[in-house]
Amino acid sequence: MKKTPQKAKKIKKILDIRELSFEVADKKILDAINLEVLAGERWVMLGANGSGKTSLISTICAYNTPSSGAMTVDGKTYSEYDWQKVREKIALVGSQLQRQIDNDEHVVDVVVSGKYAQINYWGEMTVKLVKEAYARMKRMGVGHLIDSSWAYISQGERQKILIARALMIKPSLVFLDEPCTGLDPIARRSFIEFLDELAKDRKIPAVIMATHYVEEIPPSFTHAMIIKDGKIMAAGKKEDVLTSKNLSAAYGAKCNLKKSGRYYELKVK
Numbered sequence: 001m002k003k004t005p006q007k008a009k010k011i012k013k014i015l016d017i018r019e020l021s022f023e024v025a026d027k028k029i030l031d032a033i034n035l036e037v038l039a040g041e042r043w044v045m046l047g048a049n050g051s052g053k054t055s056l057i058s059t060i061c062a063y064n065t066p067s068s069g070a071m072t073v074d075g076k077t078y079s080e081y082d083w084q085k086v087r088e089k090i091a092l093v094g095s096q097l098q099r100q101i102d103n104d105e106h107v108v109d110v111v112v113s114g115k116y117a118q119i120n121y122w123g124e125m126t127v128k129l130v131k132e133a134y135a136r137m138k139r140m141g142v143g144h145l146i147d148s149s150w151a152y153i154s155q156g157e158r159q160k161i162l163i164a165r166a167l168m169i170k171p172s173l174v175f176l177d178e179p180c181t182g183l184d185p186i187a188r189r190s191f192i193e194f195l196d197e198l199a200k201d202r203k204i205p206a207v208i209m210a211t212h213y214v215e216e217i218p219p220s221f222t223h224a225m226i227i228k229d230g231k232i233m234a235a236g237k238k239e240d241v242l243t244s245k246n247l248s249a250a251y252g253a254k255c256n257l258k259k260s261g262r263y264y265e266l267k268v269k
Contacts, residue, residue, distance in 0.1 A: 011038045011039055011040070012038065012039040013036060013037075013038055013039075013072075013075075014037050014038060014039050014041075014073070014074055014172050014173050014205070014206045015035065015036065015037035015060070015071075015072070015073055015173055015206070016035075016036055016070075016071070016072040017033050017034060017035040017036075017060070017069070017070070017071050017072075018034055018069055018070045018071075019032050019033070019034065019068065019069040019070070020032070020033040020034075020059065020066055020068070020069035020070070020071055021033070021066065021067045021068045021069055022055060022059050022064050022065075022066055022067055023067040028067075028230055029052060029055045029230050030052055030055055030056055030059060030066075030230045030231075031229070031230040031231050032069070032231065033056065033069070033230075033231070033232055034232065035225065035232060035235060037173065037206050037208065037223075038206070039172075039205070039206055040202060040206060041206050041207075041222055041223050042199045042206070042207045042209075042218070042220065042221040042222050042223065043206075043207065043208040043209065043221065043222070043223045043224065043225060044208075044209050044210075044211060044217045044221050044223070044224045044225075044238070045057075045208055045209065045210040045211070045224075045225050045227065046210075046211065046212070046214070046224065046225070046226050046227070046247070046250065047212075047226060047227035047228060047250060048212075048228070048250060048251050048252070049212070051227045051228050051229065051230070051250070052227050052229070052230040052231075053210045053227055054177065054210070055230070056227065057092070057094075057175050057177055057208075057210060059071075060073070060090065060175075061087060061090050061092055061175070062078070062083045062084075062086070062087050066078065073086050073089055073090060073172065073173065074086070074089050074172040074173070076089075087117075088117065088169055088171075089169075089171050089172045089173065090171055090172070090173050090174075090175065091114070091166030091167070091169060091171040091173070091174045091175065091205075092166070092174075092175045092177065093159065093162045093163055093165075093166050093174065093175065093176050093177065093179060094175070094176075094177030094178065094179075095177070095178065095181050095182070096177075097119070097162060098158060098162065100119045100120075101119060101120060101150050102120050102150065103149070103150055103151035104149055104150070104151065105120055105121075105149065105150045106147070106148070106149055106150075107137075107142075107145050107146060107147075107148045107149070107150060107153065107161055108125075108130060108133050108134070108137075108146050108147075109121040109125070110150060110161055110162075110165055111133040111136060111137060111161060111164050111165045111168060112125065112129050112130075112132075112133045112168065113165065114164075114165035114166055114167075114168035114169060115129070115132075115168040115169060117169070130146075132168065133146075133164070133168065134146055136164035136165075136167050136168060137160075137161065137164045139164070139167075140160040140161070140163055140164045140198075141160065141194070142157055142160045142161055142164065145157060145161070154187070155182045155183055155187065156183055156187045156190065156191045156194075159179050159183075159191060160191075160194065163176075163198070167204075171205050172205050172206065173205055173206045173207075173208065174204075174205055174206070174207050174208070175207075175208050175209075175210070176195075176207065176208070176209040176210070177210050178210055178211055178212070179191070179195070179209065179211075180192065180211065180213075180216050188216070192216055192217075192218055192263075193218075195209070195218040196218035196219055196220050196221075197220075199218055199220040199221055200220050207221075209221070213266075214242065214247070214257065214264035214265070214266045215263060215264060215265060215266070217238075217242075217263070217264055219262040219263065221238060222237070222238060223235070223236065223237060223238055223241075224236070224237075224238045224241040224242050225241065226241060226246055226247070226250045227250075228249070228250050233246065233249065233250060234246050242257060242264065243257060244256050244257045247266060251268075253268050253269075254268065254269040255267070255268055255269070256268075256269060
């Protein structure tokens with residue numbers, strides 16, 4: 001008996017951006033951005049200083065108001081929904097958040113605060129919340145820090161805590177904005193290896209990580225985009241986008257990209 005071929009399972013579209021632009025005082029910061037991110041994809045966002053990486057993240061997170069174009073997150077289109085509710089499906093981990101956390105804040109409070117989009121949690125701390133926060137922390141390998149204060153944990157531990165915090169809202173998309181900033185070389189490699197293992201977990205939502213350095217790209221990341229002058233110069237499968245030619249154009253210098261084991265290296269000639 002001939003078997004009926006099964007239809008391929010359609011992968012959910014998490015982020016859909018069409019001709020998105022953002023202007024400040026008649027200056028285009030983002031210019032006609034087009035981007036699709038599907039569930040389970042792990043993206044790296046590369047670009048020189050001032051290329052538009054942070055502006056793109058801030059616009060997707062609704063901290064900037066687009067000048068034109070369309071943007072849909074998890075099926076909800078900007079301007080058609082309460083964007084604060086849509087924003088709750090997007091988690092942002094970055095140094096700007098770290099600087100707002102009080103040194104005497106307990107780590108468990110930092111994690112719980114993510115559930116309510118607060119900084120320095122002031123709500124009731126229930127047993128249920130503590131258990132949920134501990135489960136997230138344990139998943140990140142920092143469960144042992146539950147009784148610690150923010151001031152007394154390392155930079156790498158702080159980044160893991162902030163990722164646990166981000167997952168408290170069960171987001172559809174997580175942004176990691178230069179997560180290796182402030183890490184020494186050994187801590188940086190350890191954290192990249194942590195991100196590599198995390199990215200393999202299919203329960204983790206789609207991820208977009210912004211960085212200046214190809215050396216920081218976890219090997220298991222699947223896609224890449226390169227931004228230059230507020231435009232996406234190239235986007236797609238990592239192996240197609242990350243080339244010496246593309247990076248030379250992005251950084252305005254002769255670049256030689258090569259692999260060293262599982263990781264990339266970039267040399268400027």
